Amino acid sequence: xxxxxxxxxxxxxxxxxxxxxxxxxxxxxxxxxxxxxxxxxxxxxxxxxxxxxxxxxxxxxxxxxxxxxxxxxxxxxxxxxxxxxxxxxxxxxxxxxxxxxxxxxxxxxxxxxxxxxxxxxxxxxxxxxxxxxxxxxxxxxxxxxxxxxxxxxxxxxxxxxxxxxxxxxxxxxxxxxxxxxxxxxxxxxxxxxxxxxxxxxxxxxxxxxxxxxxxxxxxxxxxxxxxxxxxxxxxxxxxxxxxxxxxxxxxxxxx
Amino acid sequence: xxxxxxxxxxxxxxxxxxxxxxxxxxxxxxxxxxxxxxxxxxxxxxxxxxxxxxxxxxxxxxxxxxxxxxxxxxxxxxxxxxxxxxxxxxxxxxxxxxxxxxxxxxxxxxxxxxxxxxxxxxxxxxxxxxxxxxxxxxxxxxxxxxxxxxxxxxxxxxxxxxxxxxxxxxxxxxxxxxxxxxxxxxxxxxxxxxxxxxxxxxxxxxxxxxxxxxxxxxxxxxxxxxxxxxxxxxxxxxxxxxxxxxxxxxxxxxxxxxxxxxxxxxxxxxxxxxxxxxxxxxxxxxxxxxxxxxxxxxxxxxxxxxxxxxxxxxxxxxxxxxxxxxxxxxxxxxxxxxxxxxxxxxxxxxxxxxxxxxxxxxxxxxxxxxxxxxxxxxxxxxxxxxxxxxxxxxxxxxxxxxxxxxxxxxxxxxxxxxxxxxxxxxxxxxxxxxx
Ligand SMILES: Nc1ncnc2c1ncn2[C@@H]1O[C@H](COP(=O)(O)OP(=O)(O)OP(=O)(O)O)[C@@H](O)[C@H]1O
Ligand SMILES: [Mg+2]
Numbered sequence: 001x002x003x004x005x006x007x008x009x010x011x012x013x014x015x016x017x018x019x020x021x022x023x024x025x026x027x028x029x030x031x032x033x034x035x036x037x038x039x040x041x042x043x044x045x046x047x048x049x050x051x052x053x054x055x056x057x058x059x060x061x062x063x064x065x066x067x068x069x070x071x072x073x074x075x076x077x078x079x080x081x082x083x084x085x086x087x088x089x090x091x092x093x094x095x096x097x098x099x100x101x102x103x104x105x106x107x108x109x110x111x112x113x114x115x116x117x118x119x120x121x122x123x124x125x126x127x128x129x130x131x132x133x134x135x136x137x138x139x140x141x142x143x144x145x146x147x148x149x150x151x152x153x154x155x156x157x158x159x160x161x162x163x164x165x166x167x168x169x170x171x172x173x174x175x176x177x178x179x180x181x182x183x184x185x186x187x188x189x190x191x192x193x194x195x196x197x198x199x200x201x202x203x204x205x206x207x208x209x210x211x212x213x214x215x216x217x218x219x220x221x222x223x224x225x226x227x228x229x230x231x232x233x234x235x236x237x238x239x240x241x242x243x244x245x246x247x248x249x250x251x252x253x254x255x
Numbered sequence: 256x257x258x259x260x261x262x263x264x265x266x267x268x269x270x271x272x273x274x275x276x277x278x279x280x281x282x283x284x285x286x287x288x289x290x291x292x293x294x295x296x297x298x299x300x301x302x303x304x305x306x307x308x309x310x311x312x313x314x315x316x317x318x319x320x321x322x323x324x325x326x327x328x329x330x331x332x333x334x335x336x337x338x339x340x341x342x343x344x345x346x347x348x349x350x351x352x353x354x355x356x357x358x359x360x361x362x363x364x365x366x367x368x369x370x371x372x373x374x375x376x377x378x379x380x381x382x383x384x385x386x387x388x389x390x391x392x393x394x395x396x397x398x399x400x401x402x403x404x405x406x407x408x409x410x411x412x413x414x415x416x417x418x419x420x421x422x423x424x425x426x427x428x429x430x431x432x433x434x435x436x437x438x439x440x441x442x443x444x445x446x447x448x449x450x451x452x453x454x455x456x457x458x459x460x461x462x463x464x465x466x467x468x469x470x471x472x473x474x475x476x477x478x479x480x481x482x483x484x485x486x487x488x489x490x491x492x493x494x495x496x497x498x499x500x501x502x503x504x505x506x507x508x509x510x511x512x513x514x515x516x517x518x519x520x521x522x523x524x525x526x527x528x529x530x531x532x533x534x535x536x537x538x539x540x541x542x543x544x545x546x547x548x549x550x551x552x553x554x555x556x557x558x559x560x561x562x563x564x565x566x567x568x569x570x571x572x573x574x575x576x577x578x579x580x581x582x583x584x585x586x587x588x589x590x591x592x593x594x595x596x597x598x599x600x601x602x603x604x605x606x607x608x609x610x611x612x613x614x615x616x617x618x619x620x621x622x623x624x625x626x627x628x629x630x631x632x633x634x635x636x637x638x639x640x641x642x643x644x645x646x647x648x649x650x651x652x653x654x655x656x657x658x659x660x661x662x663x664x665x666x667x668x669x670x671x672x673x674x675x676x677x678x679x680x681x682x683x684x685x686x687x688x689x690x
Contacts, residue, residue: 048643050643071646073650073651073652073655076646084644084647087644090662091662091665091666092662093659097658098645098648102645105651106649162648
């Protein structure tokens with residue numbers, strides 16, 4: 001589904017991603033962990049098409065197409081979804097109109113007619129139920145005045161509505177209370193199928209107890225320096241990243 | 256001698272034009288004095304005049320501009336309908352070249368509101384009291400020109416305590432066979448405890464050339480009265496508009512002004528002057544403009560806080576596209592006696608094209624010490640983060656920008672209390688943004 005090869009990216013001339021390799025197959029859940037500033041959100045941004053990042057080397061194949069060649073909206077329409085670490089507030093754009101526009105633009109891209117009002121409302125209701133998302137938030141402006149947790153839940157709710165093939169969740173768990181974490185995780189687990197895949201960026205092992213990953217990767221200084229199974233997350237929780245840094249320093253050529 | 260000919264400036268030609276038709280027109284005996292004042296101010300302002308620094312109108316007053324009392328051609332109901340301006344659920348006053356057309360109008364009940372042609376209102380006590388009395392009228396070049404040359408307009412007086420239920424839509428139609436100057440003139444008096452909403456629209460009818468509309472409306476909002484004025488400046492591309500609104504508020508009155516400039520006209524200049532003459536008044540001023548192509552949209556507002564405990568609140572927003580120019584100048588004067596004044600002013604601009612220009616200048620002059628005032632202006636682009644967020648959900652770039660610009664306008668359109676007006680404004684805004 002997703003094939004990242006030797007991906008390098010820079011912001012304003014500063015190299016941030018320095019050779020990422022990652023393959024994600026349908027049905028898989030990958031977790032990406034790593035210290036602050038290691039490049040996790042940058043990777044997510046590059047995949048979603050944020051224009052401030054310049055890809056300097058490497059390739060990304062998404063469902064047989066060149067992802068890096070597509071505009072952000074085309075990536076979304078092809079089935080990529082990014083749940084943001086910091087969802088933005090957009091006063092004056094109503095949550096519900098925004099969602100309707102998004103759903104219908106994606107449908108139009110696939111040659112489908114706009115959704116009927118009734119069908120849209122039905123879908124809205126069923127997804128609200130799935131994610132236990134507060135219906136009152138729907139009629140407000142997009143994320144305006146939402147609490148930190150409400151913004152995260154709104155992003156995940158959007159994910160449920162748009163039914164992406166590959167969802168990247170950037171620290172969705174930070175900011176969620178204990179109950180919300182359980183609810184959101186249960187919702188995500190229900191969305192999982194053999195045809196879709198998830199990349200979860202997180203600092204905490206707790207999320208991975210609810211949504212059990214097939215693979216755990218550690219991103220450090222712009223590269224994936226270690227990959228393993230869910231046990232790796234436990235080990236990181238216990239030992240932190242320092243032991244890895246030691247290993248890496250040994251591997252890296254002396255400058 | 257009815258047009259400004261080439262080679263002679265408007266100012267030079269004016270006295271002869273004035274004597275030919277205007278000097279003895281109707282009941283108003285202040286025309287001569289107004290003409291003198293206009294010329295004393297320097298006549299048509301040039302860019303050397305502070306308030307006209309960015310707004311050059313000199314060229315509009317050249318080259319065979321016709322300056323006569325206008326004829327009033329017959330306009331049919333079908334022609335009116337075709338303007339697309341008619342709003343549902345309103346009373347309606349239709350004027351052609353400044354003259355009220357009763358057969359096209361639907362007047363509010365006479366038990367609540369007196370409505371007549373201004374030309375026939377000379378003996379009304381309210382006219383004697385208030386006509387041409389607005390505090391700052393003497394400073395305005397174009398208001399003086401209007402006082403000298405006006406042909407007709409509306410006199411509207413709402414009886415004390417009358418609550419006019421439906422908004423009164425005023426449709427100003429202009430028809431002329433060549434370039435000409437129109438000077439419509441109106442007086443609105445909302446008496447003690449009364450309430451009135453007006454919605455003004457304008458359009459040209461088969462205009463063969465560009466016309467200049469130099470309009471003046473004076474309004475008086477008496478004690479505890481409420482007056483809302485919506486200006487939908489949506490007229491077509493042959494109108495050049497210079498618009499003066501002079502408002503006086505008495506104690507505990509409320510005045511709301513909404514000025515929407517969503518037009519194909521190449522030029523609109525609005526002057527809104529509000530004088531708070533007594534205590535405990537409330538004033539709201541909202542403006543939204545979209546300028547495209549080579550348009551120039553200029554809003555000059557001023558509020559005189561003369562007495563204590565008054566509140567004024569102003570929010571103007573604009574979107575500037577292509578090679579357009581926007582001008583905003585907002586003055587707030589807090590006079591010595593105006594303690595406990597609350598005055599807020601904000602002007603935000605979205606500059607979408609690198610070739611568009613905005614000149615924005617908030618001005619506060621405070622001579623009282625116990626006051627709360629704030630003002631500010633911003634000039635910016637659409638937020639890149641917001642744009643990316645929308646695109647990352649599959650919304651195309653053009654549509655995403657459109658949503659964000661609408662969101663920018665939302666704080667103002669949300670303040671509109673007449674659903675049909677709000678709908679028209681939103682439709683026009685979309686239309687201009689997508690053009
Ligand atoms: N516009 C920018 N200019 C310069 N450096 C930037 C810019 N944007 C990001 N960076 C840098 O890139 C690095 C990676 O940032 P990124 O947000 O990807 O980290 P992260 O792994 O998501 O961290 P966290 O766990 O704190 O969310 C950081 O050092 C950051 O300062
Ligand atoms: Mg991050």
